[in-house]
Amino acid sequence: MFMILHLAFRRVRAFLRREARIDQFALGESGPLSQQVILANRNYMNLLEMPILFYVVGVMAYAAGIEATWFVALAWTYVALRVLHSIVHVTYNHVLHRFALFAASNVVLVGMWLLLAIQLHARGS
Template sequence: MNFEPIHIFQPVTVLVFWTMLVLLQIPIRRFRAAFKGEVGPGDFRFGESARVPPHVSIPNRNYMNLLELPVLFYAGSVVAYVTHHVDHMLVLLAWVYVALRVAHSVVHLSYNHVIHRLVLFAISNVVLAGFWGRLAWTLWL
């Protein structure tokens, strides 16, 4: 396959769709909990009350995670593309970052082992810093 700068948007697109899948988990888990009588509408009046069980609130927290640091990934991808500084290394770092963020979500949304989650989150942040370091290097040289 030939390398094209637009390939930077493949991992971006995957992370966007993953974020949407996580977003979809919020109403699914809330409605299931409501049907079981675990929560009521008042439990969500001001966000999530203390009554909301963890298995219901975790997708919302994970969704918020996917809207925090990944913003820097999205911005960097656009900057790289617009300035014509996309290269193989940047695309590779983008794919690694997305894979780590998806893995972080899977752990968070399933068995939720804090240490596993922390390791994936920390490594993804190092990769994001490397992504921006690579981008800065290509922009300034």
């Protein structure tokens, strides 16, 4: 929610400062825009891409009744890494720092999927 508010703030500010026209936001971002507006939009889009797999694994674990501490710890680790990724992305945007956080979050996510699969297999055996 913070990132969508951040994106709205960046867009409105750019419009009010006459750095952007309202029609530039009709299809997302088009035409020359400030780096801050582009970064806010790109970060928001990032949060709608890979995290969908996080939402699905979480719902599946919940539906399966998995209440393991390790799963909750991994979930919070994933959330923390994605928050840090967003902070880096919309502040100083160092590509290697951002990539390291992105990669680490994906490793955690893969771990969640593998551990969920193991738990579900063990229950079926």
